[in-house]
Amino acid sequence: MRLRTAAVAALATGLLAPAAAPAQEPSYPEPANPGKVAPAPSGKGKTRTVCKRGCRFTTIQAAVDRSRKGDTVRVRNGTYRESVSVTGAKKSYLELIGNPKHPGRVMLAGGGKRQNGVFVNGADEVRIRGFKARRYRANGFFLTNVVGYTVRDVIAARSGVYGVYAFNSKGGTMRDSEAHYHADAGFYIGQTPAQVKPIRSIVKNVESWGNPIGFSATNMRYVTITGSRFFDNAIGVVPNALDSEKFPPAEDNVIRGNEIFWNNFNFHAGAPFKPKQSGVVPLVPVGTGLLLLGGRRNTVEANLVYGNYAVGVAAIEGFLLEKNPQARALVGNVVRDNSFGLEGTDLNGRDLAYDGNGTGNCFGGNAGVQVTLPEDGSTLAACPFAGANAFSADAQARMTALAGEAAVGSWIRHPHAPKPGFEPLELYKP
Amino acid sequence: MDDSSTTRRSFFGLSAGAALLCTIAGEEVRLDDPDAAGKADALAAQVKRPPGAAPQDELSFPTPEPQPGGQRREYWIQARTRRWDVAPTGRDDWHGRPVPGKRRFRALVYQLMQPGFAAPAGPALMPGPTLHAEVGDVLVVHFRNAAAKLRQALALHPHGVRYTPDYDGVYLGEHTRVGGFVAPGEEFTYTWEATPDAVGVWPYHDHGPNHTLNTFRGAFGAIVVRERGAKQPDVEHVLFLHQLLPPVTGLGHAFQAINGRAYAGNTPTIQARTGQDVALHVIGMDNNFHDFHVHGHRWKDAAGAFVDTPAVGPNETITARFVEDNPGRWLYHCHVFSHQDAGMAGWYMVSP
Numbered sequence: 001m002r003l004r005t006a007a008v009a010a011l012a013t014g015l016l017a018p019a020a021a022p023a024q025e026p027s028y029p030e031p032a033n034p035g036k037v038a039p040a041p042s043g044k045g046k047t048r049t050v051c052k053r054g055c056r057f058t059t060i061q062a063a064v065d066r067s068r069k070g071d072t073v074r075v076r077n078g079t080y081r082e083s084v085s086v087t088g089a090k091k092s093y094l095e096l097i098g099n100p101k102h103p104g105r106v107m108l109a110g111g112g113k114r115q116n117g118v119f120v121n122g123a124d125e126v127r128i129r130g131f132k133a134r135r136y137r138a139n140g141f142f143l144t145n146v147v148g149y150t151v152r153d154v155i156a157a158r159s160g161v162y163g164v165y166a167f168n169s170k171g172g173t174m175r176d177s178e179a180h181y182h183a184d185a186g187f188y189i190g191q192t193p194a195q196v197k198p199i200r201s202i203v204k205n206v207e208s209w210g211n212p213i214g215f216s217a218t219n220m221r222y223v224t225i226t227g228s229r230f231f232d233n234a235i236g237v238v239p240n241a242l243d244s245e246k247f248p249p250a251e252d253n254v255i256r257g258n259e260i261f262w263n264n265f266n267f268h269a270g271a272p273f274k275p276k277q278s279g280v281v282p283l284v285p286v287g288t289g290l291l292l293l294g295g296r297r298n299t300v301e302a303n304l305v306y307g308n309y310a311v312g313v314a315a316i317e318g319f320l321l322e323k324n325p326q327a328r329a330l331v332g333n334v335v336r337d338n339s340f341g342l343e344g345t346d347l348n349g350r351d352l353a354y355d356g357n358g359t360g361n362c363f364g365g366n367a368g369v370q371v372t373l374p375e376d377g378s379t380l381a382a383c384p385f386a387g388a389n390a391f392s393a394d395a396q397a398r399m400t401a402l403a404g405e406a407a408v409g410s411w412i413r414h415p416h417a418p419k420p421g422f423e424p425l426e427l428y429k430p
Numbered sequence: 431m432d433d434s435s436t437t438r439r440s441f442f443g444l445s446a447g448a449a450l451l452c453t454i455a456g457e458e459v460r461l462d463d464p465d466a467a468g469k470a471d472a473l474a475a476q477v478k479r480p481p482g483a484a485p486q487d488e489l490s491f492p493t494p495e496p497q498p499g500g501q502r503r504e505y506w507i508q509a510r511t512r513r514w515d516v517a518p519t520g521r522d523d524w525h526g527r528p529v530p531g532k533r534r535f536r537a538l539v540y541q542l543m544q545p546g547f548a549a550p551a552g553p554a555l556m557p558g559p560t561l562h563a564e565v566g567d568v569l570v571v572h573f574r575n576a577a578a579k580l581r582q583a584l585a586l587h588p589h590g591v592r593y594t595p596d597y598d599g600v601y602l603g604e605h606t607r608v609g610g611f612v613a614p615g616e617e618f619t620y621t622w623e624a625t626p627d628a629v630g631v632w633p634y635h636d637h638g639p640n641h642t643l644n645t646f647r648g649a650f651g652a653i654v655v656r657e658r659g660a661k662q663p664d665v666e667h668v669l670f671l672h673q674l675l676p677p678v679t680g681l682g683h684a685f686q687a688i689n690g691r692a693y694a695g696n697t698p699t700i701q702a703r704t705g706q707d708v709a710l711h712v713i714g715m716d717n718n719f720h721d722f723h724v725h726g727h728r729w730k731d732a733a734g735a736f737v738d739t740p741a742v743g744p745n746e747t748i749t750a751r752f753v754e755d756n757p758g759r760w761l762y763h764c765h766v767f768s769h770q771d772a773g774m775a776g777w778y779m780v781s782p
Contacts, residue, residue: 037615148615171615196608197616200547200574222617224546254546299545384502386495 029121029144031168031191031246037147037199038092038124041070045093051076060084060096060108069093075131077105083114083136091123098130100153110136110159117156121145129153139165140179143172147199152176158272162188162216163208168246171199171222178207183273184281185216186233191245192221198252200224207231210425212267212281213238214260219247224254229261232425234286236263236308241294241318241327242280248327249294249318255303260289261346262307262416262424268405270428280320285310285407287349294318296331303338305348307424309411311373312340312348316399317357330358336383340368342417349412354379355396356389371412373398454640467643467678474582474640479613480606491594494623499658500566505559506543508574509584509636509649511536512554516674516685516692517773523695524761524775535679537648537690538577538636547574547617556690557670558651561634563591563624564658571620573599575612583611583638588653589745590632591622600637611638628655631668631711631747646678648690650715663709663751665702671722671742671764671774672715685773686764692773694761699777702754710750710762714742721765722748724778726756739765757782 048063049055050073057063061084063073072095086094096118098106108117108131117133117140120126125148132155133140140156142165143149149172156163156179163179163186166172170193179186186208189201203225208214214230217223217239230236237260241249264287267275276282285291287310292298294317305312313335318328340351351369354361356379364383372380374395381389402410416424454473496502514537517529540558542551552559563569573586586609587599597620601610612618635641636649652668674685674692685692702708712722723739729752731737742748763775 197612197618199615200617202547204548224548226544226546226548254548256544256546256548301545 032122032145034124034145034147034168034170034193038069038089040125041093043070045070045072047072047074049074049076050080052078064091064094064096067091067094071095072097075106077102079107079109081109081111081114083110083116084108084118086118086120086123086126088122089124091126093125094123095127096129096131097127100130103130103153103155104132106131108133108136108140110134113137116140116142117159118142120149124148126150127152131155132157134158136160139163140182141165142167144168146170146172148172155179156186157181159183160273162186163211164188164206165190166201167191168193170195172201173204174206175202175204176206180208180210181272182211183276184211185213186211187214188216188218189220189223190216190218191247192219192223194221194247194251198222202226203228209233210265210272212265212275212284214263216240217250217253218242219245220250220253221247222252224256226254226257229259230289231259231262231422232265233263234265234267235284235288235291236260237290238284239292239295239298241321241324243321243323248321248324249296250292250298251296253295253298255290255298255300257302259304260308260312261304261342262422263287263289264307264309264411264424264426265428266405266408266426267428272428272430282405283403285314285402286405287311287407287411288402289313289348291316292330292333294321294328294330295333298333300333300335301337304342305338305340305351306342306346307348307414307416309349309413310402310407311350311353313338313351314353314399315361316353316355316396319400328357330361330389332360333358334361334383335363335366337365338367340366341370343368345417347414349410349414352380353395353399355399356391357396359388360386361389467680470640470643471580471582474643475580477583477601477639479583479611480604489595491596493621494568494592494594496568497566500564500568500624502570503561503563503567504545504570504572505561506545506547506551506572506574507540507559507586508543508547508576509538509540510554510576511538511579513537514539514556514648514690516679516681516687516690517696518691519695521695522693522773523777524693529693531682533681535647535674535681538580538644539648539690540651543574547572556648556650557668558634558649560651560668561653563653563655564660565624565626565629565655566658567624569620569622569624569653571622572617573612573620574617575614578614581614582640583613584636584644584649585610585612585638585641586620586634587637587641588620588622588632588634590630590653590655591628592625593620593622597621601639601641624655629657630655631713631749633670633713633715633745633747635715635745643678645715646672646675652711652713654711661707664706665700665708665754666711667698667700667709668711668713669698669722670713670715671720671769673718673769686769688774688776694776697773697776699779700762701779701781703781704754704757706754708750708752708754711747712742712750713747714744717744718766718769719743720769720774722750722762723765724750724762725760726758727752727760754780756780
């Protein structure tokens with residue numbers, strides 16, 4: 001969620017920043033049109049093995065440099081202190097395989113000036129599997145300007161911006177992976193080019209916790225997020241519309257069948273990373289499960305949403321857009337068949353909040369809804385719904401008042417139901 | 431590749447086990463042996479994405495919305511390949527004998543998916559999921575070409591319902607509209623209207639650059655449109671009658687199939703009880719005419735005449751609808767004897 005200003009009132013400065021060059025972050029490539037997917041290689045590629053001793057290659061980068069389209073780089077257990085760069089169409093269909101069963105045993109170690117654990121730029125259908133990346137200055141795994149990718153069985157921890165990050169790309173898969181303790185978002189897909197016949201991205205069975213944002217989705221399109229868990233973040237999932245990236249707003253995404261719970265991590269009060277003091281991150285309403293900040297034709301359905309002290313699922317006009325005001329309105333979003341409050345055992349502070357902005361947005365078949373904003377539910381049109389929604393300026397004002405750490409003051413706390421293997425994280429204790 | 435020739439393609443199924451002829455991408459392919467289907471696929475993979483519409487094809491059309499009181503009925507359907515067993519039991523239950531020879535081949539089938547293609551919502555079968563609508567509804571079909579191994583564009587073409595050219599789902603060479611060429615990995619959302627004259631049961635099927643071969647290997651399904659509020663039959667089945675020939679399947683001999691299966695015990699076994707309202711929708715999905723016969727039963731055809739063995743042609747539908755009054759084990763089958771004997775038969779079990 002790239003935006004750097006101090007407060008909502010001062011957002012214009014940040015909105016004028018270059019789309020892909022956050023000032024506090026090391027260099028990002030300029031986005032290019034990913035175009036069409038590179039043709040698949042014919043025949044079987046070569047396999048190169050990397051290990052710390054006794055192999056021809058002792059660094060992953062050296063093996064990647066020697067690889068051609070469709071080749072495989074196998075990396076044995078060990079710690080690799082490097083940033084791996086996979087750049088250009090000649091590296092398309094490259095496979096980087098560590099230890100899928102135990103990704104922590106193939107450690108990509110950041111530190112110093114190392115920016116990304118693995119950085120893929122312009123190489124289509126690269127597969128990354130079985131690595132852990134930690135403490136990179138920017139991102140654990142970063143893919144940009146590509147058509148298709150697979151990131152699977154990875155762990156991304158404690159990097160400076162994002163854990164697993166796909167930007168300006170068409171299609172891809174993130175699955176069976178974990179991201180925690182990043183200074184921005186655990187997972188992030190942003191700036192998806194609009195497509196008439198889109199290539200869908202699938203995010204499946206991922207786990208994101210301990211971040212300001214579990215899953216950030218600035219101007220994201222054609223993404224399905226399913227079977228995943230977003231918990232112990234300040235906010236769980238945020239499809240959002242910002243000027244800081246191209247192609248606002250977020251559109252045509254399906255968020256289905258996830259668990260979104262306990263997103264009450266007040267990183268402002270302490271975190272294992274240096275909390276950002278500017279941009280959008282300080283503004284995320286702590287204690288929120290899912291927020292649609294603008295967006296069109298997004299579907300949020302069949303999720304379990306519980307134990308979020310501010311609000312479970314919220315939708316609000318994309319009011320941060322100034323250069324693209326035409327993309328502010330919420331249009332055709334559907335929030336249906338979700339289950340709130342874990343059958344009364346782990347309640348959200350508020351289950352649903354909606355300012356009534358836009359047209360054709362509806363809420364239907366949601367179980368366990370006890371508290372809404374506004375309280376009378378006047379903005380929450382039942383599904384199906386066509387036409388203008390019932391806007392409430394008061395509701396919008398009350399929702400924007402929940403921005404940032406201020407939300408903590410408006411929390412409605414409830415006890416959590418025990419969940420084996422999980423611990424609530426509100427205040428970080430080293 | 432000669433662009434002008436990419437639109438000229440045809441298959442001629444002569445009879446069970448006989449040669450098929452296919453013209454695609456400017457080359458004539460005699461499908462006399464299993465390798466020829468592979469050649470057809472390779473040629474289909476060479477078909478380029480249409481460069482753009484001709485002037486007369488540049489008309490734009492609004493996406494239809496439901497009529498007052500109607501609904502958007504959304505379906506998420508992907509096309510994928512899978513190994514398909516023509517006779518999973520390995521036996522012909524009618525004649526009490528084993529089904530000889532190999533039975534498995536790579537089929538192209540449709541699969542119902544959860545929204546967003548999050549996960550399968552049903553098995554990948556012949557036929558694909560049946561789409562239901564009532565008059566005034568729109569069918570919104572999110573279609574995904576997940577048959578990456580075929581490396582060719584697909585398209586979803588409906589019969590019966592109303593659609594604009596964008597949603598025709600047909601490859602027309604350089605005149606192809608947006609919905610007529612869905613490359614591997616891509617999605618396209620078709621919107622079809624259930625108009626009053628769409629009431630009935632209709633097929634849908636692939637109509638991409640290689641649609642004849644793809645339809646022969648399983649890329650078909652049905653659409654059921656009813657009057658608003660019309661009663662649904664107590665028992666309702668869609669039965670596709672089609673042949674699976676060696677040039678398509680690579681198998682040693684021809685199978686005459688119902689919904690992709692051959693021989694009683696493998697084809698659908700239909701269950702009903704006395705007094706139930708039964709509807710059997712029968713659709714021809716090959717180059718032959720079939721005669722659909724149900725033992726012990728008769729019904730009225732569209733003209734009001736009583737029948738028990740009506741003919742059904744390629745992509746044509748007949749419906750056998752009756753109130754069940756005759757319990758017992760019954761056979762249903764195609765009455766073209768060579769089809770019946772090659773597997774186009776099944777059980778109809780009626781309880782008192």
